[in-house]
Amino acid sequence: MKMALLQHMFLSILVVAAVIVVLLKNKPRKSKYNLPPSPPKLPILRNPSARQLPYISLHHLARTYGPIIFLQLGEIPTVVVSSARMAKEVMTTHDLALSSRPQIFSAKHLFYDCTDVVFSPYGPYWRHIRRNCILELLSAKRVQSYSHVRVEEVAPLVDRITGFFRRRDYDRHGFQKMLEEYQELLGGFSIGDFFPSMEFIHSLTGMKDHQKENKATESHKYLVDVLLDVLKTDYGDMPLTRDNVKAIILDMFAAGTDTTFITLDWGMTELVINQKATERAQAEVQSVVGERKFVQESDLPQLQYLKAVIKEIFRLHTPAPVLGPRESMEDITIDGYSIPAKPNPESCVDPESFRPERFLNENSDIDFKGQDFELIPFGAGRRSCPVIAFGNASVELALAQLLHSFNWELPDGIQPKDLDMTEVFAITMHRIANLMVAAKPRFS
Numbered sequence: 001m002k003m004a005l006l007q008h009m010f011l012s013i014l015v016v017a018a019v020i021v022v023l024l025k026n027k028p029r030k031s032k033y034n035l036p037p038s039p040p041k042l043p044i045l046r047n048p049s050a051r052q053l054p055y056i057s058l059h060h061l062a063r064t065y066g067p068i069i070f071l072q073l074g075e076i077p078t079v080v081v082s083s084a085r086m087a088k089e090v091m092t093t094h095d096l097a098l099s100s101r102p103q104i105f106s107a108k109h110l111f112y113d114c115t116d117v118v119f120s121p122y123g124p125y126w127r128h129i130r131r132n133c134i135l136e137l138l139s140a141k142r143v144q145s146y147s148h149v150r151v152e153e154v155a156p157l158v159d160r161i162t163g164f165f166r167r168r169d170y171d172r173h174g175f176q177k178m179l180e181e182y183q184e185l186l187g188g189f190s191i192g193d194f195f196p197s198m199e200f201i202h203s204l205t206g207m208k209d210h211q212k213e214n215k216a217t218e219s220h221k222y223l224v225d226v227l228l229d230v231l232k233t234d235y236g237d238m239p240l241t242r243d244n245v246k247a248i249i250l251d252m253f254a255a256g257t258d259t260t261f262i263t264l265d266w267g268m269t270e271l272v273i274n275q276k277a278t279e280r281a282q283a284e285v286q287s288v289v290g291e292r293k294f295v296q297e298s299d300l301p302q303l304q305y306l307k308a309v310i311k312e313i314f315r316l317h318t319p320a321p322v323l324g325p326r327e328s329m330e331d332i333t334i335d336g337y338s339i340p341a342k343p344n345p346e347s348c349v350d351p352e353s354f355r356p357e358r359f360l361n362e363n364s365d366i367d368f369k370g371q372d373f374e375l376i377p378f379g380a381g382r383r384s385c386p387v388i389a390f391g392n393a394s395v396e397l398a399l400a401q402l403l404h405s406f407n408w409e410l411p412d413g414i415q416p417k418d419l420d421m422t423e424v425f426a427i428t429m430h431r432i433a434n435l436m437v438a439a440k441p442r443f444s
């Protein structure tokens with residue numbers, strides 16, 4: 001049911017587009033602006049008792065008011081768009097005007113006053129760090145050069161599942177805990193962000209105390225310090241402070257790790273439920289990799305069904321479904337702010353089912369690189385994820401290896417319907433419960 005809601009919310013032609021939240025810089029006056037339709041009273045975007053996630057609430061609103069909605073959230077006038085056509089408007093026609101980000105409270109504290117790439121406002125600083133990150137860390141050539149690291153990391157993953165688990169360095173330095181805190185702090189909507197003139201709300205909600213605790217953790221500093229000098233030397237013309245560099249490094253770890261993990265976690269959930277898809281994917285991996293124990297990156301281009309599986313995971317469990325919020329830098333007209341045609345529910349066949357086949361044959365050219373607005377798990381336009389190839393390479397290799405090394409089943413007595421598919425709303429969408437599966441090694 002939840003998945004059905006998720007699908008319908010994204011109102012797309014064939015697959016899903018993500019919801020885009022645009023925070024308007026100035027408070028619009030009705031007389032001057034032809035505002036998009038708006039619900040008569042403030043919607044409840046999070047109802048913990050009903051476990052209703054904000055994007056599901058937004059879905060309900062979109063079904064009633066159309067794919068472009070105006071919401072006055074506290075002091076912040078907000079526009080939410082939720083269709084492929086609207087996403088295209090925002091991220092192509094109006095991409096420049098909407099390329100800034102709001103300075104949310106937790107990001108200000110976590111990312112050293114929003115001096116990272118993800119939360120930095122649009123301007124020369126953001127352009128400088130994004131360009132340098134792509135050049136020095138994330139270019140196609142660099143991503144390719146990290147290939148041996150990905151391959152080396154997949155082997156311990158197999159060991160871990162087989163039971164020969166060796167404790168890795170990142171556990172020792174509290175990496176997992178750091179990511180959990182980051183998740184929690186950036187999670188969902190923090191009420192204080194919608195009342196910027198009332199700073200004290202952050203104290204009432206406990207946000208402020210949490211920030212203090214977070215800052216004191218020495219192990220995070222150590223992890224960051226190790227990499228500090230490497231980046232520092234690469235920023236000549238606009239020198240960065242130590243904190244700027246830390247913010248950027250934190251971005252790289254947090255933005256990269258969590259999204260990849262979530263994709264694999266939801267992917268394994270769907271595959272263990274959909275045994276036919278698993279068998280087809282395994283047969284494909286087997287036909288390419290043969291009796292070799294480990295998948296190589298050079299095998300990946302031949303794994304067409306696996307690619308369809310990954311697109312289907314991105315569609316059904318978009319890791320960051322609300323993308324990053326955008327902030328308007330000038331007045332714009334999106335679709336004349338009028339209500340566009342209602343979504344066509346027929347357009348995405350069987351939207352709540354996990355069916356990788358929808359991305360084969362005539363739809364195989366639908367991709368997630370920001371051109372096809374029905375599927376934008378990495379966003380699109382100036383603020384899109386700068387490392388789609390990196391994110392995808394890690395997911396593809398790890399998933400191929402998991403399918404190659406093991407047969408996957410639910411534990412005895414557990415049916416697919418028993419799995420808790422609840423998602424936790426944060427900046428990225430984790431499963432609420434751990435996935436318990438039985439992994440049977442395929443090689444002795």
Ligand code: HEM
Pocket residue numbers: 117118119130251252253255256257259260263319320323324325377378379380382383384385386387390391392395
């Ligand atoms: C499955 C993997 C990944 C997914 C699904 C993903 C998704 C996203 C999304 C949805 C955005 C926001 C786009 C927008 O607001 O329009 C984003 C931005 C970003 N991502 Fe990724 N990402 C992934 C992997 C990575 C990796 C591996 C890194 C770095 C090592 C990374 C670094 C970033 C950065 C720095 C931004 C901010 C871009 C900006 O605001 O200029 N991501 N990503």
